Amino acid sequence: MTKYREILRLKHLGFSERNIARNAGVSRNTVKRVAQAASANNIDWKTAEQMDDATIENRLFPNRKTSEPAHTIDFEYIRKELMRNGVTKKLLWTEYCESCRLCNREPLMYSQFCYYIQQEEQKRRATMHIPRRPAEMVEVDWAGDPAHIIDPDTGELLNAYLFVATLPYSQYTYVEAFLDEKTRNWIRAHVHMYEFFGGVTTMLVPDNCTTAVNHARSDWYTAALNRTYGEMAEHYGTAVVPARVRHPKDKASVEGNVGKISSWITAALRNEEFFSLAELNAAIRNRLDQFNARPFQKKECSRQEIFENEERPQLRPLPATPFEVAEWKTSTVQFNYHIVLDGMYYSVPYQYIKKQVESRLTDSTVEVYYEHERIASHARLHGRPSQYSTVKSHMPDSHQGYLEWDGERFRRWATGVGENTAAVINALLSGSYAEQQSYRSCMGVLKLGKRHGNAMLEWACERVLRYTSRPSYKNIRDLLLGGSDRQQAKPDGEKESRRGITRGARNYGGNK
Structure with missing residues (x-):
């Protein structure tokens, strides 16, 4: 796409059409048409500074294309060929003669051929004093x-x-x-x-x-x-x-x-x-x-x-602050919604997983862009490699919930259910080598309370604690799945047996 924004910026700085065309990579006719269209539509650099090239193109003359100038080969071709290894004037003259005979033209003699080449080269050696303006x-x-x-x-x-x-x-x-x-x-x-x-x-x-x-x-x-x-x-x-x-x-x-x-x-x-x-x-x-x-x-x-x-x-005045050296890098967002920059990990919104993004690194900040739009910003990490900078809002909702898992949260929830549930949760949290190992079991017990009700969960926890000081999620789940109907059908005032499950005398050879 034509660099409309750069053309208008250089025009604002007072550059000639020739210099603008060279710097923006377009023809002088293109520069002239852009300037005329901008003047007709009242678009100056202050207005164009807030736009991108596509927007400016739509405002000026969308879908207009410039034609490429025709390329001719004459002494320029000879000059370039002579720069190649092994190519001599004698070889080029032989080829020139052959092309002349094919076109039924009389070729020059070798001395004339070399003379005209020399005359052309002397024209190229002309020098010129270019006056310079102050601060130009x-x-x-x-x-x-x-x-x-x-x-x-x-x-x-x-x-x-x-x-x-x-x-x-x-x-x-x-x-x-x-x-x-x-x-x-x-x-x-x-x-x-x-x-x-x-x-x-x-x-x-x-x-x-x-x-x-x-x-x-x-x-x-x-x-x-x-x-x-x-x-x-x-x-x-x-x-x-x-x-x-x-x-x-x-x-x-x-x-x-x-x-x-x-x-x-x-x-x-x-x-x-x-x-x-x-x-x-x-x-x-x-x-x-x-x-x-x-x-x-x-x-x-x-x-x-x-x-x-x-x-x-x-000289033009210096800006208020000096330019901060920045480096641009391209990387792909990993499945853990992080990118790797100089051995450090920086998060981006999880919606950009497997997308290619550009990062702007300074000594103090890291900015991540996708299609020229900034999607993340971090303080730059220094020191030990493989450090993570993670923004919570970049994570999926399920992963954000995982960050909220901690022992105190489970204990507060269990206390609200009952003392037996709190005792089970305390036993689960203290029964692992690392507290984090029991978080899934605690989450499972929490879901049992939602499925069967807090009263049934408190009952199951009380029953399990009678027989073991190290309860597990499976104990409570099995008890709730197999014992909820019996608990609801049990008549009031009936005393529960404090003994374990007995098989009866017949299992031991006795008669009953």
Whole structure:
């Protein structure tokens, strides 16, 4: 589906149709039609922010499709073929001649063929100076050469990777070292970068790395951002425009400063030893301040001066709170209505059993979503693995009732029936190695009271306690099933025999 919401957001930020088309993965005609339809229907970003793409599409022009531009093959085909192993101009010229003969056309000579290829390549080498506006964009990348720290416990030499960010207008630069280049540190580096600059630029231009772009969902023309990276961009109100693969000129400022940082910081600190990341970053900050305050070779000013005087005042203000690093994971709800995240178990409503859900993890919270709707929220568990966070309302009614089973509940119920029933329940609860083992027996006795009445249950408990101090559910059940009629038919005043069941003299060889 077309990213109508993203198109309207970038239009609100003042982007050109070309940049919006590139970032949203659509044609410029689509951007133009969306903008015109939004204007005609009085739909701006403030209104669209509360809608999803399907709703906006229904409000604008549902079911409209854009046509794909036709693809042509000429010198572009030759250029790509020459990048393949073993392909030469001689081979391509031979194929070209064969195709010309099939079309009854006169082919060029080999020298002419190479000449035209060379002329086309020279056109591609044309360069252009692009003027930058203050606070327009920031370019970010990882430096190629890492710094090093020493593990104080093992003495092992560890790599520390340098995150580099540059404002193209002033060339003002930020550098920080991290132990890896994973998503969590990538996002932290951006948060620290914005705090260092004291504001936010309109655009953010990262490398086409896996921590920024989801390559599984991207193609040559469209770059799909990782979900966490996109959330961070929306939190700071900036637009991410990833550089193309193998196009370093898309972020020429930071690429140029990476080499300077390698000389001014990494090489300058090569003979110093650091035993923690904090020590290394303190030394980097000291060298970075000198680098930014150092005058340009061909200008009578420094990066620091241009930034403070011209660029800082035009930066967008920082949000009230910094972005909290979040991680998204996909999992399937188990039959116990829990999902497993980093070895911990979190409950979701039992109606979603065997459904695939998405979870957003921060350092303090876990939020679970199904089809973009939040269905559960938990405080994140830390420490010992296999811990459970269970919300009672997520459980089926029968399972919620089981949670209410405890010894005191059964004792209160039995006391309301009678002293003999209370004695039986006490005997059942105390007769097991663990009290929980007798809960089912107590529940069975409770159901006998509902089936036969409390008076009959009290009678059965009194009879059972005469013969044993360790009654069971089966004793009471059998007595009620076989003795309820006799109890109702027994005449008043008749004394009950306190002896057990006797067989009579005939069973022992006597006469009667």
